[in-house]
Amino acid sequence: MVDEDKVIERKILLKRAFQKPQLFEIGRNLAIPYFELFENPWVIDEDQAAYEIASIIGDSQLKEIFETHKPKSWVVFRGEHYTFEDGLLSLKGSWNTLRSSLQELRKRHGDKVDKILKVILETSGGCNPLEIAEKLKGQVDPAPLLADMERMKLIVPFYEGDGYKEWTVLEEVSPLLRLELGLAKPEKAAKPSEVTKVVGEEEVDYVAMERQEIERMDNELNTYLTELLKKRLNATIKFGKKFSISVLADYLIKLFGPVLYFDSLLSITQQYGLADVEIIHEKGGTGMRTG
Template identity: 40%
Template sequence: MAQEILDERVCERRELLKKAYSISQLFEIGRWLKIAYFDKFLCCWEIDEDEASMEIASKITDDMLKQIFQNYKPHERIVFRGKYYLLSNGKLSLEGAQALINDGIRKLKSKYGSLGILLLKAIIERGGVIDLDSAREVIGLTKADTDEILSDLENFGILTLSYVGGKYREWSVPKEAFSIIDAEIMGASKKTPMISKSAGAKAGENNKLTPYLRREF
């Protein structure tokens, strides 16, 4: 069990490094750590990003990881919400995002009930990415109501706004958060009956949702 946790942590550490740093930075970090793998190459463009990330991840401790983030600035606006590591606004936390995400899902259930879980589950099933129109198809509510649910999912620490182009927006779930969300919503779906898209639409038409959702098109 301990070995499984260690392997899981190393894999997540690898994904964090890949997401936070460019290949040139990974090369610099590997050289700084004096990892033998990096001595085989003259420049960063010769290395494999996956191999380089794993070489670093498997040979450092969490204390060394903290030192890396102190010495090397990660990509701006990168968000990482994993089980073991949390990166937000350039700051690394070794406590992970599990408590943050689980609390966000509890807030989602409290405010929207099974409708919120239905939407979140659909986002995960679609690969973690959704736009406003696709979300409306899932829950059958007005644009304004759907937009507010998506905004709340963002505020609750579950989604990030990943693309904005004119009036078009996309939200996404960080891939490293999938397992946390999946474990939490599977438990939620067993406790709370899911409602279908048509049921959501009918509920909206009949004004049987919370006052928060009673709006006009």
């Protein structure tokens, strides 16, 4: 009998650890019919793709996939059945360790821990100390506890930069913390709709699929910009005032060296040059556009 909880956890892990082209290659190697519907790996649905793979493999195949295909080394996953950290996959879950960490923090800080975690769990996206303090109406100063919670791996950074930081709870850790805090269980992740189209019987509408992908990316960008305007506008403006082509060049030189950096610099500046935006200077608009 298939353990659906493990399948869903494998799906989340695969989606987080691998990019679309890698999922595409893995699916093709496993001869999964879904992947035969596409020629372009970038148009596959990540949720569907990861689920298709997760639903037919076991632990040994999962381990083989992580050994054969290079996952994102910076990714962290702390599930009930699997752990991925520091670039290494373990078939042992993290929940027992996290449960012990929560108990230890409760002994040290009392119910403040539960109050802070509840706020983070009920907040979509990241949460900063000021937001937490505001929602708790000044009952708790969260700043000293957040570092402890991160060190004990109950929360992870959501955004960090220029003295500003937000935290969140990993998707696979959320059910455990909700259970421990007596909160309502989150709705189970919906199983991706099954693909009924058979290759060769009907032509795939790549234009429609590309349009859907563009809409998804637009929504993702709009969500990011909304969060930025709400929480990081001043920091972003400050960064923009300091940023210049020389700063970008110095950054790329550190990454790629004094010879190879120029290819990346040229590519980035060309992309900015193609954007249809107004050209301005310190006294205002010029009436010209870049695009």
